[in-house]
Amino acid sequence: MPKPPQLSSHLNNLKPSVFATLAAQFKLLPALPIPLHLGDTYRLPTPEAQWPAVLQKLPGNPYQYASPLGMEELRAAVVAKLAKRGLTGLTTNHVLPCSGGTGALSLLAHTWFKAGDEVLILAPFWPIIRGIVDSVGAVPVEVPFYERLRAGESIPAILDGYVTERTAALYVCSPNNPCGTVLSPDETLQLATWTQQRDLWVIADEAYHDFVYGGNRHSFLAALPGMAERTATVLTASKSYALAGTRVGYLIGDPAWLDPARLMSTHITYQLPIVCQIAALAALEHGESWLDETRELYRRAAERVAQRLQAKFAPAQGGAYVFVDLRGPLQGRRCVDYVSELLREGVCVAPGEAFGKDFEGWARVCYTAVPPEQLEVGIDRLNRSLERLAAGRPL
Amino acid sequence: MPKPPQLSSHLNNLKPSVFATLAAQFKLLPALPIPLHLGDTYRLPTPEAQWPAVLQKLPGNPYQYASPLGMEELRAAVVAKLAKRGLTGLTTNHVLPCSGGTGALSLLAHTWFKAGDEVLILAPFWPIIRGIVDSVGAVPVEVPFYERLRAGESIPAILDGYVTERTAALYVCSPNNPCGTVLSPDETLQLATWTQQRDLWVIADEAYHDFVYGGNRHSFLAALPGMAERTATVLTASKSYALAGTRVGYLIGDPAWLDPARLMSTHITYQLPIVCQIAALAALEHGESWLDETRELYRRAAERVAQRLQAKFAPAQGGAYVFVDLRGPLQGRRCVDYVSELLREGVCVAPGEAFGKDFEGWARVCYTAVPPEQLEVGIDRLNRSLERLAAGRPL
Numbered sequence: 123m124p125k126p127p128q129l130s131s132h133l134n135n136l137k138p139s140v141f142a143t144l145a146a147q148f149k150l151l152p153a154l155p156i157p158l159h160l161g162d163t164y165r166l167p168t169p170e171a172q173w174p175a176v177l178q179k180l181p182g183n184p185y186q187y188a189s190p191l192g193m194e195e196l197r198a199a200v201v202a203k204l205a206k207r208g209l210t211g212l213t214t215n216h217v218l219p220c221s222g223g224t225g226a227l228s229l230l231a232h233t234w235f236k237a238g239d240e241v242l243i244l245a246p247f248w249p250i251i252r253g254i255v256d257s258v259g260a261v262p263v264e265v266p267f268y269e270r271l272r273a274g275e276s277i278p279a280i281l282d283g284y285v286t287e288r289t290a291a292l293y294v295c296s297p298n299n300p301c302g303t304v305l306s307p308d309e310t311l312q313l314a315t316w317t318q319q320r321d322l323w324v325i326a327d328e329a330y331h332d333f334v335y336g337g338n339r340h341s342f343l344a345a346l347p348g349m350a351e352r353t354a355t356v357l358t359a360s361k362s363y364a365l366a367g368t369r370v371g372y373l374i375g376d377p378a379w380l381d382p383a384r385l386m387s388t389h390i391t392y393q394l395p396i397v398c399q400i401a402a403l404a405a406l407e408h409g410e411s412w413l414d415e416t417r418e419l420y421r422r423a424a425e426r427v428a429q430r431l432q433a434k435f436a437p438a439q440g441g442a443y444v445f446v447d448l449r450g451p452l453q454g455r456r457c458v459d460y461v462s463e464l465l466r467e468g469v470c471v472a473p474g475e476a477f478g479k480d481f482e483g484w485a486r487v488c489y490t491a492v493p494p495e496q497l498e499v500g501i502d503r504l505n506r507s508l509e510r511l512a513a514g515r516p517l
Numbered sequence: 518m519p520k521p522p523q524l525s526s527h528l529n530n531l532k533p534s535v536f537a538t539l540a541a542q543f544k545l546l547p548a549l550p551i552p553l554h555l556g557d558t559y560r561l562p563t564p565e566a567q568w569p570a571v572l573q574k575l576p577g578n579p580y581q582y583a584s585p586l587g588m589e590e591l592r593a594a595v596v597a598k599l600a601k602r603g604l605t606g607l608t609t610n611h612v613l614p615c616s617g618g619t620g621a622l623s624l625l626a627h628t629w630f631k632a633g634d635e636v637l638i639l640a641p642f643w644p645i646i647r648g649i650v651d652s653v654g655a656v657p658v659e660v661p662f663y664e665r666l667r668a669g670e671s672i673p674a675i676l677d678g679y680v681t682e683r684t685a686a687l688y689v690c691s692p693n694n695p696c697g698t699v700l701s702p703d704e705t706l707q708l709a710t711w712t713q714q715r716d717l718w719v720i721a722d723e724a725y726h727d728f729v730y731g732g733n734r735h736s737f738l739a740a741l742p743g744m745a746e747r748t749a750t751v752l753t754a755s756k757s758y759a760l761a762g763t764r765v766g767y768l769i770g771d772p773a774w775l776d777p778a779r780l781m782s783t784h785i786t787y788q789l790p791i792v793c794q795i796a797a798l799a800a801l802e803h804g805e806s807w808l809d810e811t812r813e814l815y816r817r818a819a820e821r822v823a824q825r826l827q828a829k830f831a832p833a834q835g836g837a838y839v840f841v842d843l844r845g846p847l848q849g850r851r852c853v854d855y856v857s858e859l860l861r862e863g864v865c866v867a868p869g870e871a872f873g874k875d876f877e878g879w880a881r882v883c884y885t886a887v888p889p890e891q892l893e894v895g896i897d898r899l900n901r902s903l904e905r906l907a908a909g910r911p912l
Contacts, residue, residue, distance in 0.1 A: 131631055187555070257785070366580065367579055388619075388648075392619040395763050397763070
């Protein structure tokens with residue numbers, strides 16, 4: 123045997139995702155359940171960003187190497203869009219295309235953190251962020267946040283207790299995956315002020331910034347006074363333009379750290395496929411009316427969930443999800459065990475423990491993964507199952 | 518200012534690539550030089566792997582997420598090809614598609630190494646490997662190898678002096694980038710035996726295994742007795758099938774460590790674009806005669822270089838490069854300074870220091886980056902410049 127079955131210690135805390143576990147269960151089912159567990163969309167991208175149109179725009183030889191910096195035009199289009207959305211003062215040197223939001227956040231962790239650095243993660247959170255922090259040997263510190271915020275606690279009161287000498291950064295996702303909360307401009311400002319007082323880096327996962335509903339408004343953390351130099355903004359064509367399969371996201375921020383991140387990126391992926399960058403560029407250039415239409419469709423889906431789902435949750439203010447508190451009906455059972463029953467009823471949700479250790483009795487429901495008519499059926503099946511649970515008659 | 522302008526210490530030793538520096542110089546030139554510095558190809562991929570054909574094979578919605586494991590058919594095609602080439606006993610669980618060879622090697626480093634682990638890198642070497650080792654906090658140890666091997670020294674005699682208690686692995690690239698050496702079956706066996714005696718992991722960068730010329734023969738390190746469990750084989754569609762811009766490479770080896778690598782990969786890039794995986798699959802399925810034709814073209818190009826380039830170098834046995842010893846003509850100057858002169862003569866080569874600290878007076882010449890007629894002009898220009906140098910008349 124070779125000396126090392128010792129692998130990197132950074133692997134110690136990485137766990138297979140709950141989605142991988144679910145996918146294994148799916149194989150045993152007679153039919154696929156309605157997939158309300160996934161964070162994806164049924165929408166096709168705007169036609170200009172679909173492959174047949176993209177092919178018309180390829181450079182002379184699109185099979186050769188290209189710049190590890192990413193296409194200049196693509197970065198310029200990101201800058202232009204963000205300027206229109208209120209995040210101004212950026213140049214193309216502030217933007218690095220990465221392998222989706224995951225690639226951007228992973229690269230950031232590799233650039234910013236040393237082993238032992240603590241990262242505050244506002245919970246519930248997007249599942250992969252915890253593993254990303256672990257994967258560089260830093261320490262994820264889960265901070266139950268959104269429930270306490272909704273209960274009226276002040277941001278310093280929620281966060282102060284979690285800061286230590288080793289705290290390096292705070293991760294916040296707004297519009298939130300999984301709970302659909304959009305931080306108000308005032309809350310965003312309070313959070314910004316607190317991170318400045320504590321002198322922390324900020325990871326602003328604003329992947330869902332294009333999807334905010336009703337009277338809610340998203341404001342970019344990096345746009346607030348004093349925040350540009352300490353904030354990394356992460357966006358992605360996966361969410362904004364229904365291009366998850368093309369793997370184009372953006373890491374955005376001060377070249378003082380983004381230049382080193384570029385160098386790190388060259389040693390991790392080298393570059394993104396040109397064909398994918400062109401798809402993302404087309405979406406940025408031609409996707410505005412598609413985005414309006416999609417936002418309206420998602421808003422209506424969120425509304426249907428708010429009206430019809432017979433469970434305890436805060437209606438979505440933005441994003442693609444609601445986070446359902448099933449602790450009552452589950453009576454101490456973990457959601458992950460309940461999901462096996464749900465699968466046999468033909469619907470799937472994401473078990474809450476993926477979104478934080480305090481959420482074993484919760485579930486994430488995505489309302490953008492399937493078209494409206496399927497969503498209705500999915501809600502029917504969920505309601506039926508929850509009624510049975512309430513009546514003490516599990517499947 | 519935020520507390521941390523301290524970034525990850527893993528960035529400390531990363532340097533911008535010499536190619537990035539050259540690209541900046543190119544912008545100041547009246548015309549682009551003949552690019553013999555790049556590691557790319559003028560060949561278009563086999564038609565089945567070009568985008569118009571790939572589009573015909575896309576799944577229902579090719580814009581959604583797909584499995585982080587990579588396509589099962591793609592992994593099966595890699596297994597099938599390798600079995601034909603003498604690397605048997607693999608299953609699809611032994612293969613993980615990554616973002617090119619760079620992505621595969623980076624992922625491997627993130628999986629295998631702890632900070633402080635030493636990695637022997639046989640020099641001269643592919644430039645990015647040094648930074649990849651640095652980027653995880655491990656220590657690259659350059660071992661001048663190929664010259665000493667050609668001079669008749671035994672493999673243990675070359676390597677023994679570099680091993681310490683912290684040595685974890687050995688990186689070898691054959692056919693070699695940059696020097697074109699193909700380790701003979703006997704040398705490969707000696708190297709394998711030595712790594713077993715020393716109980717090391719082996720990184721077998723066999724990116725150019727499809728391009729071996731004349732009477733030379735490549736043998737896979739992982740195929741030798743006792744090597745499967747300690748060897749990571751890295752291959753790439755970039756080199757084998759002229760698909761650098763699609764970013765598909767393969768990390769291949771024992772699931773005992775490849776399973777953890779998959780988990781790491783999910784947290785670094787999540788998945789590869791489906792469209793790129795389909796291109797790589799088409800190349801594997803339909804690329805055999807294209808490969809024969811391309812190998813013959815590269816062989817002829819290597820032969821022309823061997824016949825015509827008026828400099829000191831070992832003729833290529835495989836791969837895409839020769840590594841030219843310019844220490845005589847440069848008389849103590851660094852090649853990187855000479856390249857600025859060469860650029861004005863309309864040709865570019867890669868300065869040797871990128872390939873190891875002992876090679877400042879060397880240059881890598883790629884004979885696959887431009888078509889045959891341009892290669893001849895490039896050689897003419899190089900020869901003219903070298904004649905001037907020899908005559909003491911720099912440009």
